[in-house]
Amino acid sequence: MFVKTVIYVDSVEEVLDFYYQAFGLSTCDMTDDGDYGELDTGEVKLAFASHPLAQSQFKQDYIRCHPKQPALGFEITLSCVNVPECYDKAVEAGAEPLSAPSQKGSVTQAYVRAIEGTLVALVSKISTNE
Template sequence: MIKYSYTIMYVKHVEATVAFYESAFGFERKFITPEGDYAELISGETTLAFASADLAQSNLAKGYTAVSKEQVMGIELGFVVDNVTEALNKAIEAGATLYEPLKVKPWGQSVAYVIDCNGFLIELCTAMGG
């Protein structure tokens, strides 16, 4: 059996990123290394984690493509929320950048997109069918 357990995002500043996600989305800090180069947040069944760019370089001999605020990457984090407008406003107050305003999809789902403090794309949406 395979279970999707966590997503690790490589960032320049782990502590600042964790603080942003705590403020913007209300996640709680689960773990951070004494060196501050890796941290995990309590975010439901799947752990959201951050590793420093230096740690990424030490783990990935072939390197990686760093996220950029100039152009979003072809991947997003999806956060299901009860109220997209409230979640969107809270994220923006915490420093997120609006990427796509709130839209209601033909199937009734409300969806908006923001960019986090590093340049990662985040979808804020109601549950499917809601």
């Protein structure tokens, strides 16, 4: 069973605050030393840990990702009721706008890059009852 995704970052506290400001995701767990924190995202958690914590665990098998480097080959997807509103809120909170909201079939989608460099897809199903 898939339990969580952990993304390694410079400042766990700063990134948790960004995800709250941008997407309304609340912190549900954080270590006293601030090296690890989780967001309340439902069954599968989205967690962040500090680069020093990763380096201590993985030694030479860890390559640090920097927010200004090209994005790594993955994204996280968040469901939104109103994608344009969510997109604007994320950009206001400091996300880099990548792809403005657009309709693709029955889904509205947009893309931003979070402050730590993660690609974030924002998606919402379009109601056919209107």
